Amino acid sequence: MTVLGGASRQALASIRVEFAKLTSKFSADAAEQLSNDLFLVLRTLTSSIALRRALTDNSRESKAKSDLVADLFAKQISETAITIVASGAKLRWSTPNEYADAIEQLAVEAAANAAAADGKLAEVSEQLFDFAQVLIANPELRQTLNSSNEEINRRVNLLNSVIKGVYNKYTNLLLNAVVTNLRGRNIDSTLSQFGKYVSQSESKVIAQVTSAVKLSATQIDKLANSLSKQIGKKIQLNVDVDPKVLGGLSVRLDDELIDGTV
Known part of the structure; x- marks a missing residue:
């Protein structure tokens, strides 16, 4: 389970207010696109500790951080995603990794919002749990999806060969994100964390x-x-x-x- 430091909890609360304002009237398609955009940012942050540090350096001016976000992502993601990522970079985080944790949480919540707008949020929660049971029943599948020795594309292709036609598109989005964003965790803990974020979206x-x-x-x-x-x-x-x-x-x-x- 991800446990944020004090400064990061406050920063996450602030960025979630911005997130809520920007996405309050989003359609399912818009929320789905935002989720994909934020997961793209997350993969970039995960691949570069230098970038994580640059965007969470408290001695760096906010404008410089915003400009960096725009330079890196303006041609790849939506303006809403740019605003969320840049707004987060202006805040104080306990560690650079916890800024990435927050982007991950918002990416999952955007997918959950998309499912909710389509009336399928409860189904997504059930399907994530179902896939966790699939992993338990198939240790070889679990081991392959967990293996850092396997290229990401091969793991993704294997995943999609297993889940094709089984789950809805929002669950598929999240399961693909699990496999491509292990971030030093095993697949079980990553899937559990995503499931927790979805569950939080279901309730007050x-x-x-x-x-x-x-x-x-x-x-x-x-x-x-x-x-x-x-x-x-x-x-x-x-x-x-x-x-x-x-x-x-x-x-x-x-x-x-x-x-x-x-």
Whole structure:
């Protein structure tokens, strides 16, 4: 499982807000294209540590980073993808690799958004799980797809010979991305990570709120909307009233705690 450092978690939250704004009205086809674009960027980042460092160097001016992104990718990917990648490069990341992790997550989420727009998101989640079972049942297939000794094109061709006509196009996109973006992981952990990102796209983020007093429906809606804008996802609030708290409130999102209690 990918666990981001503190600075990277904040950066990911920021870039996801930008991502949500840019893609809120995307069709399935547009979201699918964005996913392909971001996976192209991810492969380029993975192949060049110098590029990852250049785009996450905090001493480098934001314009220089944006210009670098445009110079490298303007003829290959959409303006939306350019904006997302450049916006991410302007933020502070704990490590260069975690910037690539974020691009990977957004690429998977774009594919999930495409599937959702086509009414096939739940199917994608089920099919990713099904392929994980296929790997378990076929150790030779798993070993070949996992092998760094096999050329990527050969692994991709083998994959597509197995999944042709079995899964929908969004699942096929993600499975091809798994095979071409192992990034030092094995296929099982990469597939599991992609599955987690898809699963997150299916549901709301649950925030645990502790308050000194009972919150009104208006206050709850206002807090949920504020948090949703910050992380770029819908929020479900579970609110507890703690009489030990003198004032304020705390919000826990996964492993991140925002404590404003007294």
